[in-house]
Amino acid sequence: MKEETYQIIIAGAGAAGLSLVMHLIEAGINNDKQILVIDKSSKKENDRTWCFWETGKGLFEECVIQQWDHVSVFAPQFSKKLPLLPYRYKMIRGIDFYSYCFNKIKATKNITIINEAIQEITDEGKVITTDSIYSADLIFNSAISQTQKSSNYHQLLQHFKGWYIETKNDTFDSTTATLMDFTIDQHNECRFMYELPLTKKKALIEFTLFSEKLLKDEEYEREIKVYIERKHPNLTYSITEKEFGIIPMTDQPFPSYNGSKIINIGTIGGATKASTGYTFQFIQKQCAAIVDCILNNRSFEKINHLKPSRFHFYDRVFLRVLREKKEPSYKVFTDLFKNLPDALPFKFLAEETTIIEEIKVLSAFNKSIFAGAAIRQEISKKAIKPAQ
């Protein structure tokens, strides 16, 4: 078996692995460190689309294919077009992100990429693949999760199917993204549609559910078809691409750093926001913090505590409210968007609010439902042993 040694190994070249490489390059850390990036896939396909909101220009601005400064939310007896400023809602296609990162890496020294399947990563700093053993002082892992699902926590899934469609005539308002359209059958779950227009003739239309069980493929397909027929009657369109995804929505902790040479990043390192599934922007914050630790020789322990613990509490309560279903889920979101200054919900969901702003946000929700869920959540938490 081949054996090689590097200073840094990045196991997994998806959103987190490649974001971290870009942050390391940006900080010049590759100038004096040999870095190995390992992924089982060469990432040649458009396997996902990322949307997120941020202020100003981000590190991946060149990959942004579309951005909107307004989003709409629809629900029974409710519709609102929200200006997002200072945020903009941005879209990046997976394939553009992967190509952009690989091109940057090719033009940079000291970074090697290999496509091999990882079998094991050991605490001593070895990454074992089918063909080789690679060692390093530091391993950033987004590929292999050791965390077993625990029934002590909420375990919802965000699952969705999307169609990229193209029309002959101008159909979409490309200045506004539909963030959530709840005017579809809810089946006593949380179900909504996204409509993300790329141009007047092109859009990504996605059917999304927060629930415990997946649907059959034809059910996702039927919902999208019916929605397009209702929203754009008599539309002639062709489907150019499809995407399907599952994102875990769980309050189960996914610690990033346990004192060994391995630092988990991305979804398996706790970067997915439990109550929304949004991950991309939290990955960027995680990568920036890692770079700060490397440059300033700080302990990676900090990566486990990137956000104040109250945001974990809000997520847990939110998941409980969704699970308990004491009111339709669309009401919860409607309250959030109806009763607050336009950009505040986005600031809150980005975990960038102050406590004073959070009091405003929390007071927008149905108080008896949220207070009840918060109390039940605290009582049930006491009955659960903390994760080791």
Ligand SMILES: Cc1cc2nc3c(=O)[nH]c(=O)nc-3n(C[C@H](O)[C@H](O)[C@H](O)COP(=O)(O)OP(=O)(O)OC[C@H]3O[C@@H](n4cnc5c(N)ncnc54)[C@H](O)[C@@H]3O)c2cc1C
């Ligand atoms: C279809 C889809 C759409 C999404 N849309 C959004 C969105 O709009 N906004 C948002 O914020 N989040 C979104 N997410 C959630 C999240 O941003 C993504 O899942 C993101 O890709 C997570 O990054 P990651 O690096 O943790 O995982 P990944 O990007 O999945 O990267 C993990 C990498 O590890 C590699 N790997 C796995 N096992 C092995 C192995 N044994 N050996 C070697 N390599 C291995 C994989 O090939 C992969 O490249 C979406 C997720 C999906 C699935």
